[in-house]
Amino acid sequence: MAFYRPAIICICAVGILMAAGCAQKRQLPIYGSHTFNGKDTVYHTIAPFQFTDQDGAAVTNATFKDKIYVTDFFFTSCRTICPIMKTQMLRVYEATKNMPDVLILSHTIDPEYDTVALLHDYANRLGVESARWHFVTGVRDSIYKIAQTSYFTAALQDKTEPDGFIHSGAFMLIDKKSRIRGKYDGTKKEDVNRLIGDIKILRQE
Amino acid sequence: MLYEKHCSNCHQQDGQGLRRLYPPLAKSDFLKNNFNPFICTMKYGTSGSIVVNGVEFNKLMPGVPSLTELELAELATYITNSWGEQGGIVTIEQVSQALSGCAPQ
Numbered sequence: 263m264a265f266y267r268p269a270i271i272c273i274c275a276v277g278i279l280m281a282a283g284c285a286q287k288r289q290l291p292i293y294g295s296h297t298f299n300g301k302d303t304v305y306h307t308i309a310p311f312q313f314t315d316q317d318g319a320a321v322t323n324a325t326f327k328d329k330i331y332v333t334d335f336f337f338t339s340c341r342t343i344c345p346i347m348k349t350q351m352l353r354v355y356e357a358t359k360n361m362p363d364v365l366i367l368s369h370t371i372d373p374e375y376d377t378v379a380l381l382h383d384y385a386n387r388l389g390v391e392s393a394r395w396h397f398v399t400g401v402r403d404s405i406y407k408i409a410q411t412s413y414f415t416a417a418l419q420d421k422t423e424p425d426g427f428i429h430s431g432a433f434m435l436i437d438k439k440s441r442i443r444g445k446y447d448g449t450k451k452e453d454v455n456r457l458i459g460d461i462k463i464l465r466q467e
Numbered sequence: 468m469l470y471e472k473h474c475s476n477c478h479q480q481d482g483q484g485l486r487r488l489y490p491p492l493a494k495s496d497f498l499k500n501n502f503n504p505f506i507c508t509m510k511y512g513t514s515g516s517i518v519v520n521g522v523e524f525n526k527l528m529p530g531v532p533s534l535t536e537l538e539l540a541e542l543a544t545y546i547t548n549s550w551g552e553q554g555g556i557v558t559i560e561q562v563s564q565a566l567s568g569c570a571p572q
Binding site for chain 2: 343383386
């Protein structure tokens with residue numbers, strides 16, 4: 263019988279290692295600067311904002327209180343990356359259907375053209391509910407500023423670009439404490455799959 | 468590929484379009500019944516309310532004015548022979564003829 267003993271020990275060792283590995287859950291990073299105020303670590307959070315959505319309703323930080331949300335910057339008349347981003351965001355919308363604590367926020371970077379009425383028509387044609395997916399317009403400079411300083415993404419008007427704007431195709435994942443927890447390429451299916459997986463991880467926190 | 472470069476962002480790889488925002492090109496009755504306008508649409512864009520396979524669409528489609536007659540013929544041939552369709556080859560002559568009926572808007 264002595265012959266079997268090493269094998270049994272070996273199986274036990276593997277079992278213990280696996281259990282230890284599973285207990286250590288994957289954590290999402292927290293983006294931006296971290297400072298220590300003497301008591302706690304203070305993280306970068308999204309600055310206060312107020313925009314108007316496709317129903318003409320005010321959308322502020324309070325709209326996302328105790329919610330996880332995915333956000334991006336686009337404009338309805340864009341022919342380059344935005345239609346792809348919207349195709350992918352629609353996958354996020356479908357994947358989070360049964361998650362009442364997950365919302366989507368799409369900012370237009372062309373607020374002069376993308377009025378409330380136009381965004382309403384756009385959302386309607388996309389077939390999405392305003393309670394779960396807010397398309398917002400507002401003061402142009404406020405939109406550009408929040409893109410750059412809160413979400414660390416690019417949004418600028420530039421007449422030399424094919425569509426008249428410089429913008430990134432990024433999707434940002436924001437947690438219930440208004441902190442950025444992930445950044446994804448909204449034009450790539452695989453990266454959006456990763457985002458959908460990360461939403462599930464974040465909901466466990 | 469010309470289709471991927473200029474069209475599939477909106478009309479999708481599989482030509483199915485996107486919900487009620489971008490109309491389908493695959494098996495589109497509208498396209499079949501409006502061949503000449505289709506050529507013009509690629510180059511000059513289009514807008515206004517249209518019905519494709521029973522569904523209403525109404526958004527601006529920007530055209531691609533830089534497309535040459537050869538490229539338009541290639542695109543039209545690709546679209547009318549994809550997604551289970553067999554429309555045959557669209558010639559440059561057909562494209563020239565279609566274009567003579569539309570002017571830049």
